[in-house]
Amino acid sequence: MAARALLLRATARCCSPLHSPTAAPRLHPRLRSHAAAAAPQLRFPALSFSASAASTSSHGPSGGDAGEGEDDKGAYENYLGMSDDELMAQCDMGTFKSSGPGGQHRNKRESAVRLRHHPTGIVAQAVEDRSQHKNRSSALSRLRTLIALKVRRPINLDNYTPPVELLQILPLKSTIRSKDVGSQIGPNNPKFSPGMQALLDLLFAVEGSVSEAAKILGLSTGALSRLILSDDSLRAAANELRASKGLKPLR
Amino acid sequence: MLSLSARPILSAFLPKPKPRRLLLLLRPRRSSASASALTPPTPRTTTPDPPEDADPTPLFLRPPTHPVPEASLAAFRRRAAALVPPSAPHLHRHLRWLLADASAPAPSGADPAAPHLLRAPLDELEALWLRHVRDRRPFQYVVGNEHWKDLVVAVRDGVLIPRPETETVVDMVAAVEGFQDGWWADLGTGSGAIAVAVARMLGPGGRVFATDVSEVAVEVARLNVQRYGVQDKVEIRRGSWFEPLEDVKGKLMGVISNPPYIPTDDLPGLQPEVGWHEPKLALDGGKDGLDHLLHLCEGLSSALMPGGFFVFETNGNKQSEFLVDFISTKWSSSFCDVEAVLDFADIKRFVRGYRR
Ligand SMILES: C[S@@+](CC[C@H](N)C(=O)[O-])C[C@H]1O[C@@H](n2cnc3c(N)ncnc32)[C@H](O)[C@@H]1O
Numbered sequence: 001m002a003a004r005a006l007l008l009r010a011t012a013r014c015c016s017p018l019h020s021p022t023a024a025p026r027l028h029p030r031l032r033s034h035a036a037a038a039a040p041q042l043r044f045p046a047l048s049f050s051a052s053a054a055s056t057s058s059h060g061p062s063g064g065d066a067g068e069g070e071d072d073k074g075a076y077e078n079y080l081g082m083s084d085d086e087l088m089a090q091c092d093m094g095t096f097k098s099s100g101p102g103g104q105h106r107n108k109r110e111s112a113v114r115l116r117h118h119p120t121g122i123v124a125q126a127v128e129d130r131s132q133h134k135n136r137s138s139a140l141s142r143l144r145t146l147i148a149l150k151v152r153r154p155i156n157l158d159n160y161t162p163p164v165e166l167l168q169i170l171p172l173k174s175t176i177r178s179k180d181v182g183s184q185i186g187p188n189n190p191k192f193s194p195g196m197q198a199l200l201d202l203l204f205a206v207e208g209s210v211s212e213a214a215k216i217l218g219l220s221t222g223a224l225s226r227l228i229l230s231d232d233s234l235r236a237a238a239n240e241l242r243a244s245k246g247l248k249p250l251r
Numbered sequence: 252m253l254s255l256s257a258r259p260i261l262s263a264f265l266p267k268p269k270p271r272r273l274l275l276l277l278r279p280r281r282s283s284a285s286a287s288a289l290t291p292p293t294p295r296t297t298t299p300d301p302p303e304d305a306d307p308t309p310l311f312l313r314p315p316t317h318p319v320p321e322a323s324l325a326a327f328r329r330r331a332a333a334l335v336p337p338s339a340p341h342l343h344r345h346l347r348w349l350l351a352d353a354s355a356p357a358p359s360g361a362d363p364a365a366p367h368l369l370r371a372p373l374d375e376l377e378a379l380w381l382r383h384v385r386d387r388r389p390f391q392y393v394v395g396n397e398h399w400k401d402l403v404v405a406v407r408d409g410v411l412i413p414r415p416e417t418e419t420v421v422d423m424v425a426a427v428e429g430f431q432d433g434w435w436a437d438l439g440t441g442s443g444a445i446a447v448a449v450a451r452m453l454g455p456g457g458r459v460f461a462t463d464v465s466e467v468a469v470e471v472a473r474l475n476v477q478r479y480g481v482q483d484k485v486e487i488r489r490g491s492w493f494e495p496l497e498d499v500k501g502k503l504m505g506v507i508s509n510p511p512y513i514p515t516d517d518l519p520g521l522q523p524e525v526g527w528h529e530p531k532l533a534l535d536g537g538k539d540g541l542d543h544l545l546h547l548c549e550g551l552s553s554a555l556m557p558g559g560f561f562v563f564e565t566n567g568n569k570q571s572e573f574l575v576d577f578i579s580t581k582w583s584s585s586f587c588d589v590e591a592v593l594d595f596a597d598i599k600r601f602v603r604g605y606r607r
Contacts, residue, residue, distance in 0.1 A: 093595050101567060102596055103416050104513055104534050107389050107524040111398070130348050131398035132415050 077119060079147050080194040084140050091115040091143070093136070094125075113139045122146045141190060148197035149237040155205040162198065162217060169195035171227065175218030187231040196234050199227075200241065208242040210250065225250055309395020309405045310370055310379070315355030318366035319373050324350075327373055334384045342383075345390045349380065352394040387523035397442075404444045405474050409467035411533035413444035416594045417509050420562055421448040423592070423603060424505060427560045432456035433504025436554065438492050438547065439463055441533060443472030443485070445507055450476075450484040459485045460503075462495050465532055492543070493550040503555050509564040510543035512536040540566050541573070548578060552585045555606040562592075562603040571599035578604065 079087060094114030100106060112127040113135040124146055126138035167177050168185045169192055185191050199213075206212035214224040228238045228250060239249040306313060328350070335342040353376055355368035369376065382388045391397040391412045397404050399413045400421060406412050424430055431454035437446040440461035450459045461476075463469050469489045476485045488495035492510075496503075513534045518526060525534070536542055544563060551561055565571045571591035578589045589604030 102594065102598060103414055103564065103566065103600060104411070104509075104511070105517075105521060105525065106414070107391075107412060107522065107529070129398075130344070131401075133398065133400050133418075 077151070077153075079117075079119070079151065080144055080197055084137070087117070087140060087143065088115075088136075090119055091117050111135050115139045115143055117143055117147070120147065120151055122150060141193075144190070144193045145196075145233060148193040149200065149233055151197065152204045153197075153201050155201050157205055157216075160202075160205075160216065162202070163194075165191065165194035166198035166202070166217075167195075169199065169227070170217060170219065171223055173219070173223065177218065187234070192231075196231070199234075200237055203238060204241055208238075208245040208247045210238075306371070307407065309407055310393065311352040311395050311403075312405065313370040315368035315370050317369040317372050319369050320366050321364070323373060324367050324369075327377060331377070331380050334381070336384075339384075345383065345393075346380070348390070349376070349383075349394055352396070386527075388528050389524045392528065397444075399444050400448050402444065402448060402475075402479070404442050404447070405471060405478065406442050407467070407471060408528070409465070409530050410471045411441045411468075411529055413442055416600055417445065417564060418448075419592070419594060420445055420507055420509065420564060420601065421452075423562050423601070424449050424507065424560075425452055427505060430457070430504065430560075434499060434502055435459045435505045435507060436493075436496060436499075436503050437461045438506065438508040439468075439510050439533075439543075440472050440487070441465075441468050441509075443468075443475040443487070445509065446472065446485050446487075447475050447479050447481055449507070450481040451479065453484055457484060460496055460499060461485055461487045462490055462492065463487075464489065464491050465530065467530075468533075492546060493554055496554065500553055501556055503559055505560040505562075506547075506551060506554055507562055508547055510536070510547060512540045512544060512564070512566040512570060514538065514540040514566070536566070540570060544570065544574060545577075548574065548582075552582065552606055557606060559606045560603070561606070562601055564601055565599075568599045571602050574602045578602070 079090075082090075092115070094116060111130050111132040112125065113132060114123065114125040115136075116123050122143060124139045124143035126135040126142065129135050129138065162176065164181065167174070167181045170177050171184055185195060202216065203210070203213050206216070210224055210228070211221040214221045217224060219227075229235050235250065242249060328346070331346050332343060335346070353370050355370070371379075379393050383390055383393050389412060391406050392408050395405055395407055397406055397412050399415070400418050404413055424435070427433075431452065433456075435449055435453075435458065437443075437449065437459055440446050440463050443461055446459045446461035450457070453459070461472055463472065466489065469487055472487050476482055476487065492508075493500075511532065511534050513521070513536050515535055515537060517540075518531065518535060520526075521534075536544070544565060547563060555561065563574070565574065568591075575589050575591050578586055585607055586604045587607050589602065591599035592601040592603055594600035
C-alpha cells in the first residue's frame, strides 16, 4: 500500500483544474505505472508489492485467488503479476551508470541493458538489439523467466487450488482443467512464466515429487514429466530443486 | 507496455528534394572560426561532411537497387572489419547494423546465389564506413536513423541525434492526466522524435505543435511525421521558440523542450562524434548553458493554459537545481510542483512543473 501512496503523490497535483484532487484516488492504473516509469527517484522502493496492489496491473493473469489469498501473511510478492512499468520501477538499469555527463554530451550507441531487480537481486540483461528499447523489453522478459525459476513462494497444501496461470500451461487432458481455461500455453508465450513459477512452487511444496504434483494437477506422472522436460530452463530448475531434496534428475 | 511494433508507413518515403539546395544545407555549418573552437588538436577530418555527391535521402530509406554478388559483399565485410581498431570492438556491431540497414530484406525462399540488393553502391558504403571509423562521423548519420523508444527516427547531418535520456520526457507526458486530448508544444523539435512519440499516444482532440529554427530540422521532422502517419496530429512550424505559437497562446496543455544546454566553453571538449559532427545550433546553450532554458521559462506562463504542464531537459544537476529554485522563487505565484527528475544514471536531467 505504501507503493500506491507513493505513486499517487507523484501524480496528484495541488493546484490545477486538470488535476482535481478528487480525481487522484481513482487514477487509471496505466497512469500510475507511467508515473512510476517517469519518476526514477521512486525506483527502489523497499516495499514488497502485495498481491492486491499488483492486481490492478494490466499485465498477465490477475494473481489467482487460490494461490494467494490463503497465505498466512495475506500477501507476498507477485512480481510476475506486475506490469512491465511496475517491475521496471523495482529495477536498477545498469547501462548508464558511470557514463559521464550524458544527455547532449554523449553519442554512444550503447544499447545493452542490464537490469538488477532489487527485491530479489536477480540480474537480467540483453545486448543483442541496437534499440535500447527492445533490449529493455527482452531483459524484462528474461527477468520474468528468472523470477519464475528462482523465486519460490510458500503454498499451503491443505487447501491448495492451482491458480489459473498454472492451469493454462497444463496439457488439456488434465482432469482439473475446465474448458474455460482455454488452449494450452507453451514456453514461447510470455504467460508461460507465471504458470512455470506456480508449477515450481507446487513442486517445491511437495518436496520435488513429480508424482505427488501430478496427482494434484490431475495428470499422470509421465504427462507432468513431459511438460517439465519440454522447456530447458524449467527442466533445469526442477532438477535443481529435486537435487536439493536428494532426488534423481528427470531426463 | 513496451511495444515492439513500430512499423512506420513505408509508402511515405522522402520525396527526393531538390538536391542542390539540400546539399548546401547539408554542408558543414561550422564557420571556420567555430571550427577551430570545436576542433580537437589533431582532427583527421578532411572530407566535407557529407561529400558533394551524397544522396540526401537517409541510406536506410533508399530503394535497394544495387545488385552485389555475395563474394564482393563478403570481401567488403572483411576489409571493413580489418579497419576496426582493437580499442573499439563495438564497431563490429555497427558494421553488422550498417549492412542490415543497407540491404533489402531477403525475400523468403530466395535463391542464395542471387545477388544481394543494396541501397547504395558498394564503394559508397565503403566510403561511409571509412568516415565513420576514421572521421568519427556518428553511426546514426551513416545509416540515417536512430532507434529511439519504439521508433526508428530518421536523422541526417544538421539535425541532432535523439538521445536515450530524452525518451523519459515522453513517459512524463503520458503521466499527465488527460494528456490525450490536449494541445502540446515541442520546442526545438529537431528530428521530431518527441513530437512523433507524443502524437502517437494522443486521442482525437490531441495535437502537437513542433517548432524549430533550423530548416534541416524542420525537413527531417516532417519526414518522421510522415513516416509514422501522424500528419493530422503534428503541426510543424519554423521559428524561434514560442514565436510561431502566437495563435495558441494560453491554450497549451503542455510545453516540452530539450533545448541546447551545453555551456559554450564545454563544446571543444565534446567527444568527436558530437563536437565535430552534430550541429552547434542544437548544442550550444551560451555561457552557462542556460540561455535558451531561461528564455523558455520566461515564455511559459503565457503559453500554458491554467494547470498546464511543462518539462525541460537540462545539462544535469546544477542546471536543474538552479531552474527549480529560480522558477519557484521568481514565479511562485505562477507555478507549482516544480521539481527536478532523475534520468537513468541518477542525474537530475529534467525540470517539470505545472502552471497554477
Ligand atoms: C538538443 S536539440 C533537441 C532536438 C530534439 N527535440 C531531441 O530531443 O532530440 C535542440 C533543438 O533546438 C533547436 N533550436 C536552437 N535554437 C532554437 C530557437 N531559437 N528556436 C527554436 N529551436 C531552436 C535546434 O535546431 C535543435 O533542433
